[in-house]
């Protein structure tokens with residue numbers, strides 16, 4: 001597929017005037033913060049004003065995860081006197097490409113002079129903040145089709161596979177694929193989806209092409225640290241896996257998650273992150289299954305962080321012990337305008353710090369708000385950047401302020417330590 005350079009998209013994207021600038025999206029300098037801060041930074045959140053001095057991120061080449069096994073040096077404990085190692089992980093909610101978004105991608109492709117579907121302009125506003133993280137995790141809710149279709153929407157989704165390359169170019173490194181739609185297009189849909197993610201250079205977790213693949217945890221090497229990504233779903237919308245292929249998609253059961261987490265540790269994972277597709281649609285309160293399962297899973301030393309999705313609305317962040325669960329990140333990119341809250345999303349940015357040899361804890365939790373602009377053109381808006389941009393039109397600014405307030409309330413609803421909302 002002909003892939004336009006991002007620079008060629010600038011003219012398309014500029015029409016919306018919500019493109020994030022690096023200065024507006026980056027937080028405080030983690031390198032200088034790390035020495036002065038108490039162990040639990042999130043308990044005392046700092047306000048990061050829009051336009052604050054940007055971080056001095058490491059060169060891109062050193063920040064991107066690779067599929068290669070970690071080198072011996074990665075396992076060495078920190079030498080005394082050096083600042084502890086840190087990693088930032090950013091994650092987002094449902095990528096759910098309703099048909100109106102296919103049409104937007106066709107219009108954007110035409111405008112950029114490429115064939116077919118181009119999703120990059122829809123995601124362009126979050127590209128700086130997503131690509132700046134050491135590890136970026138998305139949730140691909142639906143199966144991918146053939147490049148020219150046919151495609152379908154609700155209730156059985158099959159969406160353009162061109163989304164895979166866009167997610168990679170946006171900065172994502174790995175996608176969870178276990179959802180209630182994973183087998184909407186049968187087993188072939190699973191195989192096609194994973195092949196497309198592989199072709200785009202994206203790692204994935206949650207669905208599989210074989211028993212062997214299902215038995216092997218997804219582990220990424222991020223700046224020398226081995227990070228496992230697990231993915232499970234509570235529902236398949238009543239569809240059944242073929243009897244001889246129970247490994248096609250992961251079923252959300254505590255014992256299964258814990259068993260895979262143990263396998264990941266045995267394979268050398270220092271950080272284990274579980275993406276869980278769960279909750280009650282359109283409910284901002286986590287349900288009892290979510291609350292109970294979060295406690296069970298985080299009680300295990302094998303799981304460090306839970307990232308939830310499915311409800312299509314933002315749900316709380318909660319600190320349990322010294323770990324976090326993000327119950328729900330809302331929609332990332334979707335076309336759902338039945339209520340304001342379905343246009344809201346949150347990027348969960350978690351800073352892990354090495355607190356002992358091979359032991360990592362989240363020391364900073366941030367909720368970065370997003371909002372879907374659903375008129376023509378449809379665009380994902382990165383709220384902090386939009387609010388910092390004087391050229392953003394007043395109605396969009398007002399919508400961003402309202403979204404930020406809704407998201408702040410939802411994220412804090414379980415009374416845990418405040419999370420940071422720029």
Ligand SMILES: [Zn+2]
Nearest residue numbers: 141179180310
């Ligand atoms: Zn779902």
